Amino acid sequence: MDGTKLIEQLASNIVGVPPVPPRTEVIALRQHSLDELEERARRFLDATGEAYSLPFNHRDWTIQNNRTFIRMPFGARAIIYHASGAMKLVNRFKPMESLFNKLEERGNLIELVEKTANQLKIYEGLGQNESLRFERLWQIKAAAVSRQGQTVDPVLCRVVGAYRHFVGELPVWGAASVAIKLAGEGELDSLTIQIRQTTDKVVDRVEILRPEQAARQVFLQLSHLMRDSKVPVSEIIKPRGLRFGYLSLPKRKAQRVLAPVYIATIDIEGQEEAQAYQFVVPATEKTYLPLPAGSEALPSPQRRVG
Amino acid sequence: MATFGVEGIRYFSNARAAGVSTAGDLTYTFNRCNGFDSALRSAGHTRAFYWANTDCWETDIRDSDQGGDDVHWVDNVDIFWIETHGNHESNGQARMLYDTPHTNWRTYSGQWQLGENWNAEWVMAYSCKTVDLNNVSGLWNIFAGMHIYCGAWDNMYDAWTTDECGEDVGDNLTDGDTISEAWIDGVSDWATDNHPITVCVGNAATWNGGNIRWDLSYLNRDHLWGHGNVDPDLPPSQQACILWRWAEG
Known part of the structure; x- marks a missing residue:
């Protein structure tokens, strides 16, 4: 070939x-001030906390380099990324707690994720002519084997439902626009939203x-x-x-x-x-969006001698 | 707090010219390496070394008992991040490529013994296919006290959408995630298929006759020093099982 x-x-x-x-x-995309981002995050945490009866109303906010870090009770946290407005919410579970009782059929897991998506109202708040569509189901599993070669069946730790933002019929590619990670019993493990808000301006x-x-x-x-x-x-x-x-x-x-x-x-x-x-x-003759370039290594204080 | 080391190889022109490999150059190697480095140093951790391209040598990870020099490098830090092309052998050994024959062009995990009398707790390899999901036991020998190996069981992408993975993993670690969760979440954007996996060893209490006590495993309990619990080292004589956690889509 x-x-x-x-x-x-x-x-x-x-x-x-x-x-x-x-x-x-x-x-054109909407550009948000830090105050606007934080207000959005407050509404997001209020709504999520209410939907899941989680104590997200007690918060400790810290502004760091390029993000705001919000610490909540019992090890939960949320992060707002200033440059994009992306938000990430992490609940309190350790990775090998709250496992699923068994491996489930994909259809059942997708149904579980969709039910959560509706509960979280992820489909609301999008612009006109925009939509959010289920894209892919991910599963996090674990397994083990003994010294003697005895194996155990895999266990299902988490499922992740990934959603894609569409403007008209065009997908907005990149990381999953919304990623909902669930533990056993459908408990919310984490939620990430990476949707760039559009304006009406062409x-x-x-x-x-x-x-x-x-x-x-x-x-x-x-x-x-x-x-x-x-x-x-x-x-x-x-x-x-x-x-x-x-x-x-x-x-x-x-x-x-x-x-x-x-x-x-x-x-x-x-x-x-x-x-x-x-x-x-x-996809155009003119470049409208500079794409990330590859970096070089940081200068090393050491000199390698063979 | 932790000491860490970073090695990244972006260019493979020497390996190609020597006919050793067809491996292409990468683009976002140092976006990720620099991001990991920055996230850890911002949180107060100490960088012991950061080697790039032909300054990365396979002897850095090869065991000192086998003619290598890990005592001064990979086994002399708590956590080690490496980026290069990889694969695995038919017996489940991990294999990674270098761009200089110092002294070999490739490393094979059959020559690693990490954590023995030295320091390494965790290795993170942003590299394709270093773990054989059908033969994870092939990595068992590397756990000479080391806790968790983080890698990939299939392809791991060099992409504009993975250029922040290093910073994501570093932030997860310093935000208090477990090592296992920091890796799997940090290299996953739930769109690009990066196939992350974390592998650890466990004792008899964890194996529990086959009714695994997942809660006792390193996968559930280990954090970066200074950001949560770190369990004690587990010497080979006490290792009863090998456990792994992975993401698939």
């Missing part, structure tokens, strides 16, 4: 959305690059990372598909607009080292 075939394969495997539209909008209406153009950019980036490899890149790549949509940067990064991108997931298989990459490329 040479580069051409890989590009074609990527471009023809758009995952998870209807056909890529020829045009879409670049949308910054621009843009033409979307064809998937082939994005796939070529991905191939060029990957080829650079693997330059001078003794095995041609195209022979070892396993593309997992190309996704189109908006992008939400990681939670410690400020962001002014939602702009369309393509995201490629590429695995390298059958080699000594397993490799796994995700690439994001703008």
